[in-house]
Amino acid sequence: MPHSEWISVTAIGGIALILALATVFTALIRRIGQPAVIAEITLGICLGPSLLGLFPGDLPDRLFPAEIRPHLGVVSQVALLLFMFVIGWEFDGGSLKGRFRSSGAIWISSLALPMALGVGLAYLIHGSHDVVNGKSVPFTEFALYLGVAMSITAFPVLARLIAEQGLQSTRAGTLALGLAAADDVLAWCMLAVVVALTTATGTAGFLTVMAWSAVFVAAMLWLVRPALAALADRLRVRHTPYVPVLVAAGVFASAFVTSHIGIHAIFGAFMFGLVMPRRHDSLLGRVALPPLESVGRLLLPVFFVVTGLSVDLTTLTAGGVVQMLAIIAVACLGKLGGVTLSARLTGMGWKDATVLGVLMNTRGLTELVLLNVGLSLGLLTVQLFSAMVLMALVTTGVAAPVLTLLLKDRTEALTPRDTDRAAGSPLVGSAAGRHDGAEAA
Incomplete structure (x- = not known):
């Protein structure tokens, strides 16, 4: 068998597995x-090397040889770009406006505190991770x-949790959806700035990337969006x-355009979803x-x-384990703690405020997307990436059992009419039907 054919066949077998x-x-x-x-x-x-790699015979490399990993990477990028496109298309900014007039403090806390704690954590651990692949x-x-x-929240996982726990018609459920959507859009914009800072050469290069990004956004809003609306009308x-x-x-x-601009392909896919016509029943x-x-x-x-x-969890030293625990603690304190306390101060009861905090603390695939960007940019060591x-x-896994515990004495049930109305919501229905991964419906 020719070597090129062996690579293709092995990649196909790896995908099947x-x-x-x-x-x-x-x-x-x-x-x-x-x-x-x-x-x-899991x-x-x-x-990977964390479990299968512990057995003799270098099993991860046998199953997924280095030569086929670029092929798997292309397939994974296709999946990722389509995921980001769907997230963008299902985002409905108009439905969020009224929610923040009375809950602005919660939204600010859900972003500001996690970001501040993340910057503080960076100050403490930067010395251990200041060189990646020989570059500072x-x-x-x-x-x-x-x-x-x-500061990231996994909107699809959150939507599914809300649907499964019957929280669609509660204040905590609807507020969580609005906060998560707004959090993630702002976080993606900030990540675009980080990508531009990392990839640009000097201040002039950064300003050039930002200028081209502004041109791209303007073109998408004023040229592509009207064209897509006209297409929808004539279809x-x-x-x-x-x-x-x-x-x-x-x-x-x-995605190709934003990758060449220097702000990563995921932003192009997400932006194309944002400018799609919002009539999902069209x-x-x-x-x-x-x-x-x-x-x-x-x-x-x-x-x-x-x-x-x-x-590679085998790279975690004793100090690495301590850092991992600190990362988990900071993540939970910033998102769960910040949202819970601010919600309580705005008048929500402790139980509802805690439910809102737990929902906002889920990260799932959205966090993995961001972590892969950081790894590809050379901002994360393997040890820090693993942590x-x-x-x-952890933050995604604890959400369901904690919510079940918090809501175990809740006797209120949604009527069929309530369920239908929640399922038809632009924020709940489409996102809850999807999930943060490849789960079957």
Whole structure:
């Protein structure tokens, strides 16, 4: 067999193994009430050097040789870009406006405190992680990045938790959805600035990247969005076979442009989703969203395994374990503690405030996306990357059991009419039907 063909065939076999194991892990994890993202993060870690690599024979390299990993990386990037596009398309800023007039303090706390604690943590640990692959890591970029990483909330996992716990019609549930959506949009914008600072050469280079980014955003808002709205108005049933392909082309083209600008491909995919027409019940929404969402869902386990192959828990020394515990503590104190206390000060009861804090503390796939950006930029050592992945796993995994405990004495149940109305919400219905990973509906 020619070597090039062997690489392709081995990559295909690796994808088959990943999808099969993801199905098994997801089925098992769902039995204990956890979202699929927990299974898929765990699968990625297990197939990497942290577990499989402990056995003789270098099994991770045998299953996923170095030569096929770029191919797996391309597949994982396709899944990631489609995921970010769907997140952008399902974001509805108009539905959030009224929620922040009375809850601005909670929103500020949900961002400011985690970011401040992340910057403080960066000050303490930067000396242990100031060199990656022989290159020094500037403190400013490192601190800003950790601040953003601590402020992220996994919107899809949060939406699913709200649906499963019957919180759609409660203040805590609806407020959590609005806060998480606004948090993540602002966090992605800040991450774009961090990426530009890291990739640009000097102040002039940074300003150039920012200028081209502004041009890109302006073009998307004033040229692409009207064009897409016109397309949605003129779309007829006979055009439906071509629409998903053209929309996918737009997603990847937008990602290509932002990658060349210097602010990472995920921002292009996310921005293309943001400028899509918001009428999900339109022909465009019915035709384009389901297949692209399904393809992303199908391929996301590959992203988790590619991430897991970069996680090496064996690199955690005693000091590394202490840092990992500090990272988890800072993440929980900043998000759960900050949101809970600010919600209580605005008049919410302790139970509702704690529920809101637990919901906002979930990170899931959204955090992994951000961590992979940091790893690719050379901002994270393998040891710190591994610790941050475990933080994402812990903060997501504790949410469901803690919520179950908090709500165990709640006797209030949603009527069928309430359930239908919540499922049809632009923030709950679409996102709860999706999940932070490749979970089957």
